[in-house]
Amino acid sequence: MNLVDLNISFERYADIKELNESDHLLCKQSEQALSSSHxxxxxxxxxxxxxxxxxxxxxxxxxxxxxxxxxLCAERVALFTIGATYPNAVIESMAVTAQTSEFEILKPITSCGGCLQVMVEFERRQNKPIAVLFYCLNGEVLKVNTVKSLIPFAFVEDGLG
Incomplete structure (x- = not known):
């Protein structure tokens, strides 16, 4: 038996104001997307x-x-829109945020396993990392530079051979 440790590196920002301009804007756009939530x-x-x-x-x-x-989750709605409408597009980054009137969200919410699997597929398909920002409204932001770090044992087509 071999014991293997997995480590994940991510950036933590206390507030959206600490982000660079493009990441800040992307988080604000994820906030705008809340308005079409059903x-x-x-x-x-x-x-x-x-x-x-x-x-x-x-x-x-x-x-x-x-x-x-x-x-369907927000991440898959957006990703499947890209797959259907822009099949050759390259994804640079994505931001995810949440809001509810039922309780206060104190930490960034993260994507479910199903969404992570779809995100990995897009990352593999384009052969380029996708940065992901998990944004808590009026709170901290977590950023990873590749989806692969979030789901290291993702199901991949290598397993189908």
């Missing part, structure tokens, strides 16, 4: 903004359905 059941809005290499920003928000499994 979350009448959980009342938990999630917004995502994705910066493409072309300079275009694609927004996504969570879309709930009364049959819960039929809903």
């Amino acid at each position: 979350s009448p059941y959980s009342k938990f809005k999630v917004g995502t903004a994705i910066q493409l290499a072309s300079g275009e920003v694609i927004l996504g928000s969570n879309q709930e359905n009364l049959a819960y499994p039929s809903g």
Whole structure:
């Protein structure tokens, strides 16, 4: 047996004001995406903004359905929009934020496993890292420089051979 340690490096910012201009703007755009959230059941809005290499920003928000499994997370809404509309686009970075009237969110929310798996697929497909910012409204921001660091045991096509 070999014991293997996994480590993750990330940047922590106390406030959005500490970010560089492009990351700050992307976080603000993820905040704008909250307005299109359809979350009448959980009342938990999630917004995502994705910066493409072309300079275009694609927004996504969570879309709930009364049959819960039929809903879709904000990250996948935005990523699948890119896949369907801009199939050759290169993703530079993405920001994710959340808001609810039910309680105070004190820390950045992170993506679910399903979203992380889809993010890894996009990163592998473009063969270039995607930086991810998890932004807490009026709070701290966490930034990773590659999705791979968030899901080191992602399911990849190598396993299908």
